[in-house]
Amino acid sequence: MKDAIVLVLLAASSLLLLLYIAFSDATRVAEQIQTEKLLAQGRILQGEIERFVRPGLPIHQFVGFPARAEAAREADALIDGIGLRDPAGRPVFPGWDSPACDAARATIMQVAASTAVTCQTGDAIRVALPVADRFERVGDIVLTTQRRAIAAQVERVFASLLAVVLAVTAAFALVVLALPAALDEARRWRRTGLAFVAAFLGTTVVIVGALIGIYSDGAQARATSLSRSLAIRLDDIVAYGLRFDDITGLDALFAEYRQVHPDIRAAALVVDGRIRAQSGGAEVGQSWAADPGDFDYAVTVSAPGAKPVVQVRVALPRSTVYAQVARSAKNFAALLVACGLIAGILMGAARAAQGRGGEGTESTRGEAAGALVTPVFFLAILSEHLCYAFLPQTIQAAAAAAGLPAGAASAPFVAYYLAFALALLPAGRLEGRVSARSLILAGLVLSALGLGVMAGASTLAGAQFWAALAARGLSGIGQGILFIGVQAYLLATASPARKTRAGGVIVFGFQAGMIAGMAIGSLLVSSLQPKGVFALAALVAATAALYVRLTLPSLRAPARPAPASAAPLGRVVATLLRDRTFLATILLIGAPAKAVLTGIVLFGLPLLLARHGLPKEDIGQMTMLYAGAVILASHVASARADRTNDTTGLLVQGAGLTGFGLILISLAGGGPIALAVAGVTVIGLAHGLVNAPILTHVVEARIAARVGTANAAAAYRLLERGGHVLGPMIVAQVFLMAGQTFQAMAWIGAATLASGLLFLVLSRRSDDGAAEAIQ
Structure with a gap:
């Protein structure tokens, strides 16, 4: 019974961890989407106010601000506050205010031709957009959303998912308790493992389905918000019975909305099924035809049953939504792998504890x-x-x-x-x-x-x-x-x-x-x-x-007698460093591989990717690709080294692939960021070819027989840490000399290729791998 309780608690912990990680990711995506919505609504207000102040009119005379702010809040219920502030930070319109961004927590975002400042505190997300006349900044628009309101929307979905997790945990408990006592330990664990995998995968499928719904709704939320905002802007025209033929600037209005949301394929004002004003769609006067490849949003401006029927129609390509959903799903897939590893290792520990x-x-x-x-x-x-x-x-x-x-x-x-x-x-x-x-x-x-x-x-x-x-x-x-x-x-x-x-x-x-x-x-x-x-x-x-x-x-x-080959480590290291084979292995292969890991993968590349604008989750997932590639290649390299006994060839291939991977990364500065992804993966495969065979290469050298294989292995493991230490130092110096750019990686890649070729030449000169002292 005690063992069963431990297993059930571990299963429940694993599933709840999966649920919590999914909730955190869904909340993060929802906050990111809401930030984009704030930016979109702020850009609309920014454009209108700047058209007013550019001729030289003072900002406080823009009397339409309260109506425009109220329209934005009606279009997006999550907007908590909208304010207009003067350069000194004072509210321009009392009663319409939003706290300014905390500069210490601000993140600068480039939005088209203007600069927006977004900041996130423990309770709110704030977006500030500058308003400028022809000469200087005359104020800022600040929009705020309470993070609690965003989390509440996500929590409503995850409340039902929590019930699913509890039900799956209960089912797993019943399976564990129902196992016959007569089963031997191996069969018991096999059935328990299958039950846990089924529970984990079943919960994953349910969570993924819910997340895809959240991601899909979020990807469409900005288009929906802008559609409502457009409809509210046109509401007064319909309410007062004005003719659209008498209104100028409608096409410019729709063009501005498409500029705010470039993912929109078309936006149009449709009166009785025919286009009256548009941007990016069919010609004025033609019928609005929905494209099967689009999500089609329609917001009716006219009252129910009134004639004519006035609608705002917005077309958003489905491919855009699917791409955003796939991106969010990619992030959760990375989390799923992490949760699976944690769950598997903890279950293995539970089995060991019982055995x-x-x-x-x-x-x-x-x-x-x-x-x-x-x-x-x-x-x-x-x-x-x-x-x-x-x-x-x-x-x-x-x-x-x-x-x-x-x-x-x-x-x-x-x-x-x-x-x-x-x-x-x-x-x-x-x-x-x-x-x-x-x-x-x-x-x-x-x-x-x-x-x-x-x-x-x-x-x-x-x-x-x-x-x-x-x-x-x-x-x-x-x-x-x-x-x-x-x-x-x-x-x-x-x-x-x-x-x-x-x-x-x-x-x-x-x-x-x-x-x-x-x-x-x-x-x-x-x-x-x-x-x-x-x-x-x-x-x-x-x-x-x-x-x-x-x-x-x-x-x-244990009473372990000291081996006969035991010797002070300093003497062992000194002996090994006088051997050409060992020296070439550590200086040309081992230390450079560790330097690339710490200097490039863990230090330099994250800095470059952050400067390139990649989010932190993408940077983390690149390192995941590296580690996964190392695991994959290590298994292949170990089997090949045992079968062919050709460790030299594997080490040379590893150095060559490392240099090639670094050159791929260097090309990402002027090309797609996918080149950096490919480069990191290639480096992971390369290090998988090095990590396993290099110790075998060291202990099978003739010098290892003189100092003892255990001493040789220990000395090598100590000396290769020098690569760990030097990696960040070398990359920092390269950045100082060549600039903090992707192209700097090419210099390190060339040096790695050269070290691999030199190692190959020195290995071929050796007499069947025999150690030679440096003269």
Whole structure:
């Protein structure tokens, strides 16, 4: 019964997490759409007022503002306030006011030929558009929507989805409880796993269906709002019985509305079925014909039963709506992958927890205990990567606020990786004196503290950069200690025949944690803000520490005699660095691969993509593509290396593909951003070809037999961290010399290709891979 309760709680947690992530994404999309609607309505008011003030008339004499503002509010019920302010920030029309944007939270958006300022606080979304005469800015239009009103609309949909999740959880509980007690453990887990997959997929289908409806309605909302606004503008003409033939400027009015919403194919005034004024549609006098490829919106202006029948018709291409829905669905698909990884790893940990105290062999129980550490490493990497989609931009802004040059933005990244590398040595020595569990716990606590400092650093104004520098160093120390602890725990609990698989847990945990962290963090930052995501990351790391404290068993320190090949690491490193094969491997392949990861994928590329205008979720999803490609290529490369024993060929191919991927990214500056997507994917495939075979290449070299394969592997893992440290520094310097542009990536790509070719030449000169000392 206890095991069944644990499984049901895990299933419920996984499904509720999926629901919460879907709710957050739906709210984010709804807020983005509402911001676009505010911009559209503001642009209309902006154009009318500017036509009034350009001849030199004072802005306070624009007497039509209250009527225009009321029409905008009627067209969109979510608009909470509309105000017109003078350059000093004072309301021009008392009674029609909206609080100004907080400059500290403002985001500059370029809208056609004018500049709009949008800002988002904890309670409201505000949009400010400048009003200018022929010489200067004479005021601002400010429109506001309460975020609570947007969330309430989404909550009405998700209330029914919550009932679905609870029903599915109850059904899963019945399946688990109904399993016959006589079933053996393997069959029981097979059926439980199938039931959980069915519950997860079934819930996903229902949520996706609801989200598509929300996304589709939202994509059409701006066109609907503008249609109503047009109808309200024409209402007085119909109400007073005026003839449209006597009204001038109708075509200009419809053209202006199409300019505000360029996705609209056509907008027209239709009187008794015939077009009276239009923009982008059929000629005046012709009948309005709906196109099957459009969404056709009709708002009747005339009273019911009145003649003539006056309508405003707007045609929005279905392809536009489908493209926006597909974009939102893409974001949720990334979240679905993240939730699936979390659910799968937690269910695996639950199975291990039930098996560790069973009646199996000591080896089986040890492997079950080792499996318990998998979610720890996964959650630790997830917490670290929750903030990577926006961390470079945040640190760069902090450096600018502190009055530091742009190149200083790389310092916190360097501090993290340098602290990580330096922590490996003392942690490795401590591993023989304290338990691996203690190292894991200490690493998680330090990592959580570092992330907590990052969350609080936003309140330190000019000192934010220095707090971030210290926080990243603290997190680096924690992650380095954690790495050694996890590695030691896995090796201590794995049977001799499964040591390689134990190492594979680290590779999978790192890439899976990166995928989940980037997906969730990049989408939650719009609602939680960077400070909230840092706090969430600290909470995840602290939760993992609590899990270790309560669940992970402490291992008895085994009596392990020191191997005969044991030697001080400094002497081992010095010996290896005098070997041409090892030196070429680390300098031309290993370190450059790590430098590209930290310098390009995690630091430089997010900065470039943010400057290019890509949202944070797209930046995070690019890193997800990298990690997924690494996982895919690693499996292929491992099998090929074992089959052909040709590690040199794989490493050269990896270097070549890395250079090719960087060149693809460099072309994105003057071409489609899809080139950057392709480049990141190619780099992921390239690193998958390098990560698995390079350690085999090192330990099979002749020099490894002299110093010991374990010593050679440990020394290589330490030295390759130099690439982690140098990556952000090199990219920052390239940006300083060549500019912060995509084209700068081509220089790094060329250098990577050259290093791969040099490695190939040196490998061919070696005598059947024999190590040669540098003369």
